[in-house]
Amino acid sequence: MAKTKVLERKPLTFAEKTFIPQILGGLKTTAKTLFQKNITLQYPEERPAIPDNYRGVPTLVKDPNGREKCVSCQLCEFVCPPKAIRIQPGEIDAEADPDRAHVEKAPKEFDINMLRCIYCGLCQEVCPEEAIFLQDIFTLSGYSREELVNNKQKLYELGGTLPDQHYKWDKKKSAEAKGNAH
Amino acid sequence: MDTLAILLPIAFALAMISVFMGLCSYSVLAERKVSSWIQGRVGPNRTRLPLIGHIPILGNLLTGLGIFQPAADGLKFLFKEEITPGHVNKFYYYLAPIVALAPALTTMVVLPFGRYVDPNGVVQPLVLANIEIGMLFILGISSLGVYGIVLAGWSSNSKYPFLGAIRSSAQMISYELAMGLAILPVFMWSAAPGSEHGMSLFGVIEAQETVWLALWQPLSALIFLVAVFAETNRLPFDMAESETDLVGGFHTEYGCFKFGLFFVAEYAHVIMGSALFVCLFLGGWNFLPGLANPWGDGLFGTVLSVVWFMSKVFFMIFFFIWVRWTLPRFRYDQVMSLGWKILLPLAIANLVFNTLLIALIDTINA
Numbered sequence: 001m002a003k004t005k006v007l008e009r010k011p012l013t014f015a016e017k018t019f020i021p022q023i024l025g026g027l028k029t030t031a032k033t034l035f036q037k038n039i040t041l042q043y044p045e046e047r048p049a050i051p052d053n054y055r056g057v058p059t060l061v062k063d064p065n066g067r068e069k070c071v072s073c074q075l076c077e078f079v080c081p082p083k084a085i086r087i088q089p090g091e092i093d094a095e096a097d098p099d100r101a102h103v104e105k106a107p108k109e110f111d112i113n114m115l116r117c118i119y120c121g122l123c124q125e126v127c128p129e130e131a132i133f134l135q136d137i138f139t140l141s142g143y144s145r146e147e148l149v150n151n152k153q154k155l156y157e158l159g160g161t162l163p164d165q166h167y168k169w170d171k172k173k174s175a176e177a178k179g180n181a182h
Numbered sequence: 183m184d185t186l187a188i189l190l191p192i193a194f195a196l197a198m199i200s201v202f203m204g205l206c207s208y209s210v211l212a213e214r215k216v217s218s219w220i221q222g223r224v225g226p227n228r229t230r231l232p233l234i235g236h237i238p239i240l241g242n243l244l245t246g247l248g249i250f251q252p253a254a255d256g257l258k259f260l261f262k263e264e265i266t267p268g269h270v271n272k273f274y275y276y277l278a279p280i281v282a283l284a285p286a287l288t289t290m291v292v293l294p295f296g297r298y299v300d301p302n303g304v305v306q307p308l309v310l311a312n313i314e315i316g317m318l319f320i321l322g323i324s325s326l327g328v329y330g331i332v333l334a335g336w337s338s339n340s341k342y343p344f345l346g347a348i349r350s351s352a353q354m355i356s357y358e359l360a361m362g363l364a365i366l367p368v369f370m371w372s373a374a375p376g377s378e379h380g381m382s383l384f385g386v387i388e389a390q391e392t393v394w395l396a397l398w399q400p401l402s403a404l405i406f407l408v409a410v411f412a413e414t415n416r417l418p419f420d421m422a423e424s425e426t427d428l429v430g431g432f433h434t435e436y437g438c439f440k441f442g443l444f445f446v447a448e449y450a451h452v453i454m455g456s457a458l459f460v461c462l463f464l465g466g467w468n469f470l471p472g473l474a475n476p477w478g479d480g481l482f483g484t485v486l487s488v489v490w491f492m493s494k495v496f497f498m499i500f501f502f503i504w505v506r507w508t509l510p511r512f513r514y515d516q517v518m519s520l521g522w523k524i525l526l527p528l529a530i531a532n533l534v535f536n537t538l539l540i541a542l543i544d545t546i547n548a
Contacts, residue, residue, distance in 0.1 A: 028509040032222050034504075039222040 008164060010038045057137040058112055059159030060152070061130075063106070067160065069131035072107040076123035076132055084154040085123060091101035100169060110152040114140055130166075133159065195310055202290055206449040209499050213449075216503045217247055226251040249293075253321035259442035267338075267435050274337035279436070282330025285323045286450035292316040294384045295458055301480040307512035308488065314380035316460040317369065320458065321362060324413065327451065328354045331432045334444070337450055338435035346431030349421035349514055355411055356521035357419075361409035362404045363529035367463055367536035368395055383458075387466030394471045396463035399533045403463040405525055410455040412521065415448065416502055418509040419517055433451075456498030460491065464498075469489040512545035 015021050016032070050056070063069050072089035090108025094101035121142060123132050137158060142148045211226070218225030235250060238447035266272065275452065276418035294307035306312075308361055310485045328351050335347020340357060372389035386395070396403040412419040423431035433444045460466060467487035469475045477490075510519065 023505075025511065027504060030504060030508045033222060034216070034219050036222055038224050039544065042226055042227075 010031065050138070051181075054136050054138070055119050057135040057140060057158060058119075058121075058123055058132055058134050058155075059119065059137075060110060060155040061133055061159040061162035062156060063167065063169075064161055064163060065167070065169070066161070067097070068106050068156075069129045070107050070110065070127075071129055071131075072105050073128065075126045075128065079122045079126045081120060081122065081128075082116040082118050084113045084118075086111045086113070099173070107152060110155060112150045113153065114148045114150055115145060129160065129168075130164070133162070135159065191310070193454075198290060198310060199287065202287065202450065203353035203446070204501070206446050207256065209449045209453060210445065211248055211251050212499060213503050213506075213520055214251070216500065217253070217507050220420065220504075220507045222514050229254040229520045256442070259363070259439050259445075261439035264327060264439070265437050267340075269339045270335040270435060271339060274333050274427050275435075276440070278330050278334035279440045280330075280445070281333055282286035282327055283443045283447040283450070285326040285330075286447045286454065288323050289320045290450075290457075292319050292383065294387065294461065294466070295457070295491050296484055297387075297477075298481075298484040299533045303479075305388070307387075308484065309384065312382060312384055314382050316382040316384070317365065317462075318381050318385075320383075320454075321358070324451070324454065325354065325358055327447065329449065330444075334436065338432070340435055342428045342430070343432045343434045346421070346423065346428045349428075350415060350432060353419060353517055353521070354415075356518060357525070358528045360405055360521060360525035361413065363411060363526070363533055365462060366533050367399055367402050370394070370536055370540060371378040371398070383461045385468075387468065389460055390465040391468050391475070394463065394465040394468070396465075397471060399463070399536075401528065401533075403459075404464065405529050405532070407459060408520075408525060410459060411502070411505070412517070414451040414455045416452065417506040418512050420511060421514055421517060451500060452502050453495065456495045456502060459498055460494040466494075486504065 010029045060068070060070055072087050074087050074089065074158060077087045079083045087107050087108070088109035089105055092106045119134065121134050124134050135158070140148060227246045229248065229249045229250040230236070230241070230245045233531070235245050253528065291310045292313055294309040294312065296308035297305050298308060301307050313424055323511065331354075332347045335343040335345075335350075338344070360385045367388060372395070373384045389395075393410040411417075415421070415423065420431075428434070433441055436444060465471065467475075467477070467490050469477075469490065476485070477487045
């Protein structure tokens with residue numbers, strides 16, 4: 001059996017009853033903090049350092065050749081727990097990119113409703129093409145609900161280019177040139 | 183000559199009011215800045231006036247120190263929507279801020295803030311009215327300030343202001359006693375029978391030329407200081423406001439400029455309290471205890487004495503702010519028991535002790 005420990009509280013000394021030594025001690029503490037370095041940031045100008053694995057606003061990325069990586073497989077739309085993602089699959093424009101047209105698809109519309117998004121990162125995890133990333137943007141504001149639905153153009157604007165060295169499409173092309181299409 | 187005799191005091195009074203109001207607004211800024219420094223923050227540093235704020239280095243420095251912030255605060259109070267709640271007693275609701283501010287500004291009339299040497303070689307105080315009952319005047323007028331708070335709390339017709347008003351009036355009444363008793367020994371020592379100064383603050387300051395009364399009467403100084411904190415409704419005694427339990431206390435129902443008046447009144451009380459403490463216990467414009475005043479007889483000496491007095495007052499204002507961000511608020515019953523059970527008996531004992539001491543010295547000398 002554990003023994004209950006009873007703490008004896010020391011009676012206050014006369015000096016302690018007058019509060020004065022305690023007040024002086026408090027004043028000393030605050031005087032010290034008066035000269036300490038500020039711990040706040042000047043927010044809009046100074047930003048906190050965001051860790052690399054931070055899960056911020058989900059964005060779409062392009063590959064270094066400027067091609068859309070998303071092939072509108074809609075896995076993210078399917079996995080998204082709060083159903084924040086809406087994708088309309090579409091074809092790649094045959095005139096702008098004749099090589100890829102009719103081979104891969106691209107989203108016609110890609111909307112992420114940031115009022116629903118819970119920043120879980122499942123879309124990034126599930127994406128087979130590594131096209132969607134939760135990056136370091138953590139502030140969102142707008143005057144209307146519509147403003148907070150990120151459309152395709154906005155998503156690519158926020159996402160930028162992913163500097164990976166994978167070049168899936170170039171590899172496929174060179175393999176095809178060597179007569180080894182699959 | 184006659185018109186000059188009338189116009190000059192008016193000009194002096196206006197000048198003093200403007201300086202005092204400026205001090206009030208800048209002590210608000212000081213409060214915000216010091217609190218933020220103590221809490222590791224930066225404080226107001228964004229307000230920038232058009233011309234002076236854009237001088238290359240100076241402008242940034244002043245903006246960073248928040249020097250232009252009081253202007254923004256004042257304008258905010260001026261241009262906010264004037265809301266009068268429907269359930270208030272209109273007359274007293276409007277009257278209360280004025281009643282709170284007027285006594286706070288009136289007491290400065292008898293406050294000496296510097297000295298000059300007149301052509302006859304006599305040292306005179308720089309004061310609007312050097313009346314003999316100066317201290318009595320201050321005690322009388324400054325306790326009128328509680329009416330502003332009581333009126334505000336009552337006319338707001340709402341429970342939190344009412345509670346705040348009750349607390350604050352009870353507190354002010356109980357601390358005024360200790361305050362009055364604490365300064366009696368001061369005047370017993372400084373104004374001996376037959377002295378020409380009576381209860382004027384100038385006499386007290388003159389009497390402290392060699393030794394400050396804070397060193398000679400530490401107990402009086404301590405009781406007075408605690409009572410001043412209570413009188414000005416500052417933490418740890420801000421029963422009237424106690425934001426955490428009474429929303430905003432007596433000024434819960436007030437907004438915009440009427441709230442601004444209460445705010446200015448509070449800081450006017452702080453400045454007056456600091457100035458009084460400096461006058462009574464920190465030797466006014468006297469240099470340092472035991473050292474002769476280095477101020478010359480000319481205009482420059484006058485300016486120096488004013489500067490020295492003001493720097494002491496600024497330190498006391500800083501001390502007020504410093505204590506505010508150090509101590510938590512007392513519970514209401516603790517405030518009452520501290521006032522009635524500790525400070526009042528202590529002040530009486532102090533008074534009796536000093537009376538006996540003076541009587542003893544007199545019998546030995548006689």
